[in-house]
Amino acid sequence: MGMHMAIDQDVENLLIMGDSDLIIRQAQGEWETRDVKLIPYRQHVEDLSKRFTSIEFRYIPRCHNELADALATLASMLPYPGNAHVDPLEIQIKERHGYCSVIEVESNTQPWYHDIKRFLKTQEYPEHATGDQKRTIRRHASGFFLSGELLYKRTPDLNLLRCVDIEEARKIMHEVHAGVCGPHMNGYVLAK
Numbered sequence: 347m348g349m350h351m352a353i354d355q356d357v358e359n360l361l362i363m364g365d366s367d368l369i370i371r372q373a374q375g376e377w378e379t380r381d382v383k384l385i386p387y388r389q390h391v392e393d394l395s396k397r398f399t400s401i402e403f404r405y406i407p408r409c410h411n412e413l414a415d416a417l418a419t420l421a422s423m424l425p426y427p428g429n430a431h432v433d434p435l436e437i438q439i440k441e442r443h444g445y446c447s448v449i450e451v452e453s454n455t456q457p458w459y460h461d462i463k464r465f466l467k468t469q470e471y472p473e474h475a476t477g478d479q480k481r482t483i484r485r486h487a488s489g490f491f492l493s494g495e496l497l498y499k500r501t502p503d504l505n506l507l508r509c510v511d512i513e514e515a516r517k518i519m520h521e522v523h524a525g526v527c528g529p530h531m532n533g534y535v536l537a538k
Contacts, residue, residue, distance in 0.1 A: 349394045358399040363406045365414065370405040457511035459490070459497055466492040 352360050364370050371377040372388060379388040395401045406414075461472055465487045471480045491498045491506060498506035510518065 349391070353394065353397055360398050360401045361404060362401065363404045363411075363414075365406050365408045365411045367405050370403045373403045457509070459509045462487050462490055463492065463497045463509075466490060466497070 348362070349360070362373070368377070372379050372384075373391055379385050408415075461475075461483050464470055464472075465483050471483060475483070489500050490509070491500055497509040499509060501507060
C-alpha cells in the first residue's frame, strides 16, 4: 500500500524501512521466498520496484522502531477516510524521552493529593475553589480511601495504592532500585 501511495505521488527515490528481517531480506533479494502463498506478493513488490529510479529496503530492529509502532497503533484506531483528503501528520522527535524531563517541586508545597485528602477528612474545599474545581475534587475523591492519615487510591480491581509525597516517593524509588530491594543484575539487563 505504501509503494502504491509513493507511485501515486510521483516519488522517484524510495527508502522502505521495516522491522521484519525476513521480509526486508526477501525484498532485497538476499533470501528467497519459499512460501507458495508469499511468492505472488514478492513478485508484486519486484514489479512495483521497477517504477522507481532507486529503491532501498532497510531493516530496523523492533527496539529502534518505536515511532512506527506508535503510528501503526494510531492508524489502526482511525477509520479509513476513503477518497477524502487527509492532511499530513507533523511529527516532532525529541532528543530525550519524556520521562527524562523532571519537574522540580518546591519542598514547602502541599502534596498533589492534598485537596482530595482534605475533602475526604473534613468535606471542605480549597478557599478560592470554583464550582467546577469543587465538582472535580468530589469526582476524584470518590476513587480514594482515607485510613487514618494515610490516603489510598482504589484501582479498578479494588486494590489500594498508597499515595505518597515527593520525599517519600524518592525514598521508595531509591530502595527499589538501589537499596535492599534492588535488583541483583547490572543496569543494562535491568533496562532490557
